[in-house]
Amino acid sequence: LSHADLTEALAAESSPGPLHSAPPAARTALRAAHAAYESSFGHAFVISLDGYAPEERLDQVLSGIRTRLSHDPDHERAVSADELRRLVRSRIAALIARPRESSENVHTVSNKSACPDSPSVAV
Template identity: 45%
Template sequence: MFRRPAVRGRIHRSPTLSSATLPEGLSRLNQAPSVAAETALRACCGSHRWARRMAAHRPYPTVAALLAAADEAAYDLTSGDLAEALAGEATSALHDRGNLTVHTALRAAHAAYEAKFGHAFVLAAEGDDPTAVLDQTLASLRERLGHDEDEESVATAEQLRRLCRARLLRLAEAPARVG
């Protein structure tokens, strides 16, 4: 389960929103029918409950408000919601960069992780350098394989929350149509 930060603020929405001042993706998300919005949001986080909650709280006046609402909804996920979200996650394809030894170690670590914890390994990797991401992924896998179930549940929930935020940013800023 996600752990709440010590201090949480409330999200304040203005009664009217100007779609001209919003990024195109956020404007489309705000205006989309509920089913289309939930579908788009489920691509960010696989929990039905999270997506319904996010869709129900529209419109979002800013991207910051969207992200704050996403964090709030993520912190309220139950272990069942988290399991549902993780069921939709897949181990990412490995970049072509890096040597065979690194790729072999990553495949073995992913397999060990999935065998131990029963779900795909999720990591909100930082940076754009594929080699650095491979190294970061392998280091994180090795560290997290040493976790017990409770420690890993907290780490996984935090990484999933961070992944959801990154996906929401792409959704909010995308010129492509929602739904």
């Protein structure tokens, strides 16, 4: 992705709402980590969680944010681009795996809601 393309793609991503199943302290830590990341890099934190069990995802997100906060902006842009590629592959795979809808029911889906139940999460 060009610099402009990556900036546009990252701007289209957003952090999800709080993880309702997480303990309050974990939700607070997650909100603080997201705020620190967005303040440092100017965009939402994106990470692909493919291959992780649901109970492992919160830990992966928190450790990912903490690790990536130490990156310089250029390195983090490269890591974010790789994570976006993984997210897009997961979203496309989920769309392909869905049963085809009749042409009367097909509608355009925004990038943010293409696969709301995907294990790939932009956070």
